[in-house]
Amino acid sequence: MASSLNLDEPRWIVKGVLRTETALHIGDGDTVPDLPEQAKPAGEGEKTLWPFGQLYDKDGKPVEVSSVATDQDGKAYIPASALKGPIRAWLEKLDPKVVEKLLGHQDEGTEAGLGGKAEFLDAPLSSAPAQNPFEPDDEDRRYTQFWRKQRATCIAPLVAIDRTMGAGVDGKLAHFEFVPPGLEFAVEIRGRMSDVELQQLLMALEAFNGGDWQRVALGARNANGWGRMQWALTEIKKIHRAWVREHRAAWIAAPSQMQKDTDDKAQEKLAMHRDKALALLRNQGKRGKRMSLEVTIHMDGPFLVNDVTRTGEQKNGLPGHAPRLDEKGRPVLPSSSIRGSLRQQMEKIVRTIFNKDRAAWEGHDADNFGSVINLEDAKDRLCPVSILAGAPGWKAPLELSDFVGRIGAQRARQDFVAIDRFTGGAAESQKFDAEYVYAPVLTGTIEVDLERMHKITSDRGQNPDWPLILLLYGLRDLHEGDVRLGWGGSKGYGMVREIEVRLQEAPDDVIPRPAFELKFGAIAGADAETIVAWHEGLVDWLKSHPDMPWSPLKEDEPQEVTA
Numbered sequence: 001m002a003s004s005l006n007l008d009e010p011r012w013i014v015k016g017v018l019r020t021e022t023a024l025h026i027g028d029g030d031t032v033p034d035l036p037e038q039a040k041p042a043g044e045g046e047k048t049l050w051p052f053g054q055l056y057d058k059d060g061k062p063v064e065v066s067s068v069a070t071d072q073d074g075k076a077y078i079p080a081s082a083l084k085g086p087i088r089a090w091l092e093k094l095d096p097k098v099v100e101k102l103l104g105h106q107d108e109g110t111e112a113g114l115g116g117k118a119e120f121l122d123a124p125l126s127s128a129p130a131q132n133p134f135e136p137d138d139e140d141r142r143y144t145q146f147w148r149k150q151r152a153t154c155i156a157p158l159v160a161i162d163r164t165m166g167a168g169v170d171g172k173l174a175h176f177e178f179v180p181p182g183l184e185f186a187v188e189i190r191g192r193m194s195d196v197e198l199q200q201l202l203m204a205l206e207a208f209n210g211g212d213w214q215r216v217a218l219g220a221r222n223a224n225g226w227g228r229m230q231w232a233l234t235e236i237k238k239i240h241r242a243w244v245r246e247h248r249a250a251w252i253a254a255p256s257q258m259q260k261d262t263d264d265k266a267q268e269k270l271a272m273h274r275d276k277a278l279a280l281l282r283n284q285g286k287r288g289k290r291m292s293l294e295v296t297i298h299m300d301g302p303f304l305v306n307d308v309t310r311t312g313e314q315k316n317g318l319p320g321h322a323p324r325l326d327e328k329g330r331p332v333l334p335s336s337s338i339r340g341s342l343r344q345q346m347e348k349i350v351r352t353i354f355n356k357d358r359a360a361w362e363g364h365d366a367d368n369f370g371s372v373i374n375l376e377d378a379k380d381r382l383c384p385v386s387i388l389a390g391a392p393g394w395k396a397p398l399e400l401s402d403f404v405g406r407i408g409a410q411r412a413r414q415d416f417v418a419i420d421r422f423t424g425g426a427a428e429s430q431k432f433d434a435e436y437v438y439a440p441v442l443t444g445t446i447e448v449d450l451e452r453m454h455k456i457t458s459d460r461g462q463n464p465d466w467p468l469i470l471l472l473y474g475l476r477d478l479h480e481g482d483v484r485l486g487w488g489g490s491k492g493y494g495m496v497r498e499i500e501v502r503l504q505e506a507p508d509d510v511i512p513r514p515a516f517e518l519k520f521g522a523i524a525g526a527d528a529e530t531i532v533a534w535h536e537g538l539v540d541w542l543k544s545h546p547d548m549p550w551s552p553l554k555e556d557e558p559q560e561v562t563a
Contacts, residue, residue, distance in 0.1 A: 009192045015235040016205065017126060018078065018185045018218075021228040022402075023156065023178040024068075026082045026219040031064040032177075065155055065175040071124055075152050076179045078123035082218060083187070087204045090216050095200070102197045118191040118201060125152055126186035153177045157308055158336055178226070187231075202277035205231050213281055223396040224335040233274050289450040291468070292505035293516060296443045297333070297403060297478070297485070300497035302414065302436040305333055305486040319413060320432035321487065331405035331437040333485060338444070339389065339400050345483050346385045346470040351552050353542065379456050383550040384541050387456050388448070388467040397453040398471070403444035410438040416491070436493065446471075450507070457537070460544075463530070465510050466537025472515055475501060479518055 071077040084103065091099045099105075104116030147154050156176050189201065207216045208231035217227040307324035324332045372378045372393030382391055390396025418430035450465065458464040477483055484494035501517050512527035514520070523531065546553040 009194055011192045011239050012190065012198055013235070013237040014187075014189045014198075014201065014205075014233070016187045016231060016233045018123065018187055018208065019230045019232070020179050020181050020183050020185075021230050022181055023154075023221075023226045024076075024219050024229070025066075025176050025178045025221060025226060026069050026076075026078060028067055028069040030067050032067045033062040033064060063173075063175050065177050068151075068153055068177045068179065070151060071122065073124075074150055075125050077125060078185050078187075078218065080120035080122050083123060084118075084120045086216050086218055087201075090207060090214065091200060091204050093214070098197065098200050102193065102200060116191075117193050117197065118189055121188045121190070123185040123187045125183060127184045147180075148177075151177070152179065152183060154180050176221075198273070199276050199280050202233070202273055203280045205233070206274070206277050206281050211281075221336075223390060223399045224339065225399070225401040233270065236270050236273055238269075289454075289507050289510075290505060291448045291450060291503075291507075291511055291516075293446045294443070294502045294504050295403070295446055295475075296441060296500040298441050298497045298499065299437075299439050299485070300481075300495045302412075302438060302488070302493045303331070303440055303486055304434060304436040304488060304493055305331075305337055319435040321434035321436075323411070323435060323437050326402075326404060328407060330407055331409050331440045331442070333403040333442050333444070335400040335402050335444070337486065338403055339398070341483050341485055342471070342474045342478070343385060343389045345474045345477050346389070347383075349470060349473050349477075350384055350538075350542070353539070354552050375455060381548065382456065383545075383548065384467055384470060384538055387453060388470060395452070397449040399447040399449065401444045401446075403442035405437065405440035405442050409440045411435060412438055434488070439497075445504075450510075460537075460540070462537035462540055463510075463533040465530075466534040466541070468511075469531065469534035469538050472531070472534075475499065475516070476518065476520075 068076045069079055069082070088099060088103045091103070100114060102116055102118050104114050154177070156178055158174050158176060187205075193201070204216060207213055208229045209215075210228070215228070218229060219227040221227065303323070304321060305324045306321045324334070326332050372381065372391055378387075378391075378394050382394060386394065388396070388398050390398070413433050413435045415431065415433045417432075448468065448471070453467060454464045457466060474483070478496055479499045481496050483496065485496065486494040488494060499518070503511065503513050503516050506513070506516075510530070512523060512530050514522040514527055515531055542551060542553060545551050548554065
């Protein structure tokens, strides 16, 4: 492969720290059995803080965990390719020509290409605590889920929701290993680069911190808020052939003084380079059209998202079900949970839009839907909900954060017992209890990448923002109490009293603010026309795909009658 190396250009070394802001999963494509690292049996008079040595499946075997990439020491790290890829994707949106020189390229179908100037090194953990970074608390029993000291990771259980029943799908419980928030990775990038190329690289690194520009994220599950990092530039070094020739004698005569002078100048230039990168980011990195909502959910009555890491047998003083809490003891509704509930409701809306209430949406089963191959395939096959919420091969424009409650939320326990259907009495050995949070107030964000959504919707002659009507309908139903959140919907849990929505960011020319802030009485004029246009766009998409398995217009196959 050819190289773009120019020996007259200075050689740079850029060092910094990436700190996890949310959970980070950079998978290695493998699974590992859960390990009993954190087991701590209770002594006499003690309360069990770690009830499980391992997570077991229903057959009594240790669960398989989707594992993260680890280095030679067995600790989580960021592979160079996992860092370079997202930076490249971000820069390509601004100037592909600069990217080719800086990061290289290879022609499709051939072995010809161009080596990049920047050399990315693997990023190991720069801070790996010897124990759980979030100490257990005797009152809350709160701690990061299944902390693994040797790997500096935790485990998160995730379950698929049945779209028709609204409950967890049997056999669809998965476990993901992740690096928790608060850990730092040491980043180093080297290479011969021009000043312009260096600024482009530093600009992309500053984009990790978010702001008024498209944010760089790492790893998997970005649409659910994972992979967000905070970047801090710590050191920049520069060496140039002409400078070496000019100062060679001084280095030989007084190396200590020259080193001090060089270090002092490097620190002065560090701030200068960072300021230039931020200025470039403000000018070039402005993100495309997005809609951002701050949503506050006021729950009504008991609320519970079960955390299996905090449950156990009653004889140990642990509840059978316990609420998921963050490191500060606040109740949490995971982004995946609110996404699943909203998606289920949006699909129900589409199923009933022609007054044809199909009992189940078999067309969304993975075996029937398959994977989207390219953009044209997505336009031909994606259902309206998948355009917004994602599908295999299509990254979701809809992005959600975790919804977090307040410290000190009221908690209580409730006992349950199964009823024997023959005797009418309590079934033997079927008693359990649940610890729940009472009427918490949960706050989070919902964002939509409008530019990404427009890749599918912009060439049909309709208002390209029409999929937003589904989000608006879903939020309305959530506000009206038609959507249950979390565990125990059939037991009176997860009821919503009301929600508050504040439109934080949106293009003024396309988004009807009163509608998304649920002020329906104030919708009139252009806002009302926009909503009607969105609804018509949804209907048009459904009518143009009548034979797709997910279409509410698809006729059921006739049943064969046998003699």
